Amino acid sequence: MKAWTQWEVIRRQVALCGRVVDAQGKAFASAKVFIAAMPKEFKLRVDGAANAAGMDWGNLDERLDRTVSRTDGLFFFLDLPKGRYTVRGGDPKSGAEGEMAVVISWAKDGTVKRVTEDLTLQTKRRDN
Numbered sequence: 001m002k003a004w005t006q007w008e009v010i011r012r013q014v015a016l017c018g019r020v021v022d023a024q025g026k027a028f029a030s031a032k033v034f035i036a037a038m039p040k041e042f043k044l045r046v047d048g049a050a051n052a053a054g055m056d057w058g059n060l061d062e063r064l065d066r067t068v069s070r071t072d073g074l075f076f077f078l079d080l081p082k083g084r085y086t087v088r089g090g091d092p093k094s095g096a097e098g099e100m101a102v103v104i105s106w107a108k109d110g111t112v113k114r115v116t117e118d119l120t121l122q123t124k125r126r127d128n
Contacts, residue, residue, distance in 0.1 A: 013112045015080035015104050019073035020089050020119045022096065027073025028121055031091045035065040036099070039083030075119070080104045080112070089119045096121035 020031040038046070046065045050057040061068050069075045069089075082105050090097045098121040105113045 012078045014076050014078055014114055015112045016085070016087070016102060016115045016117070017074070017076035018117045018119055020069040020075060020091075020098075020121060021073055022121055027071075028069055028089075028091045028096070029071045029073060030093075031069040031073070031075075031089050031119075031121065032061075033067050033069060033075045033087065033089040033119065035077065035085055036088045037084070037086035038065070039081055039085075041081040042083070042085075045081075082106050087119060089121055091121055094121075094123055096123045098122060 020028040020033060022028065035042075042065075046063075049064050053060065053063075057063070060066070064077075067075050067077065075089075083103070085102050085104060086099060087102060088097070088099045098119050100117060100119055102115045102117055104115060107113055
């Protein structure tokens with residue numbers, strides 16, 4: 001048994017990161033970024049976290065499958081299992097939206113092969 005003074009170090013790995021930007025490369029702060037499609041292994045992890053969080057889950061901005069871009073547009077997701085993901089984002093102020101597909105893989109040494117990809121948001125045209 002560990003003494004109460006011992007700490008266990010948990011190392012997290014950034015699997016997917018990037019910036020939320022507009023077509024001109026300008027960063028979107030506070031954009032909502034979420035994983036819309038994911039491998040089964042990650043879906044089971046998300047479902048377990050949702051079950052543990054209870055009714056508050058839907059109101060959380062930061063969770064395994066959802067984040068908010070920082071002031072400089074940066075976003076990231078940690079410890080994603082290998083597989084194909086669809087990531088969507090939106091800016092509540094402008095209504096701009098975007099989507100990208102990425103593939104996450106891991107090296108034999110147990111490190112994630114980080115994917116760095118910008119998520120470009122486009123403002124939808126309104127038909128008159």
